[in-house]
Amino acid sequence: MWLVEINPRSYxxxxxxxADILREKIHSGELQPGTVLPGEHDLAxxxxxxxxxxxxxxxxxxxxxxxxxxRGESTRVRHQPERQPLVIDATTRVWFRQPTPAERVxxxxxxxxxxxxxxxxxxxxRTLPAxxxxxxxx
Numbered sequence: 001m002w003l004v005e006i007n008p009r010s011y012x013x014x015x016x017x018x019a020d021i022l023r024e025k026i027h028s029g030e031l032q033p034g035t036v037l038p039g040e041h042d043l044a045x046x047x048x049x050x051x052x053x054x055x056x057x058x059x060x061x062x063x064x065x066x067x068x069x070x071r072g073e074s075t076r077v078r079h080q081p082e083r084q085p086l087v088i089d090a091t092t093r094v095w096f097r098q099p100t101p102a103e104r105v106x107x108x109x110x111x112x113x114x115x116x117x118x119x120x121x122x123x124x125x126r127t128l129p130a131x132x133x134x135x136x137x138x
Contacts, residue, residue, distance in 0.1 A: 033076075078110060086116070086133040091120055092120045093118075
């Protein structure tokens, strides 16, 4: 079920190959949101690669906001929130950045998810998790 071969002689680093395999399983729906991934040791054994390579692969997927690992818990496929439209006009400026640690806690933003900063003339700036909105014009 899990095993797709990793080629240690490939020009693509083994950690990237594992990240690609897991990413494809997530995008295809084989790994559903909430699915617990095998532990580092198990993945290393299954794919015959080192644990540091597994850690790197999981780090790539975390940075892409595809998985989440909470302290003391297993790594899981991340639930992707439903995006809400953010209607903007000529007086609205939107930019994206990484959240501060305090914003990450306050807004419950997972690692890898950016922050949308919305400024509309005459209003205080708003910040939203970038994976919860899509921008559309009037």
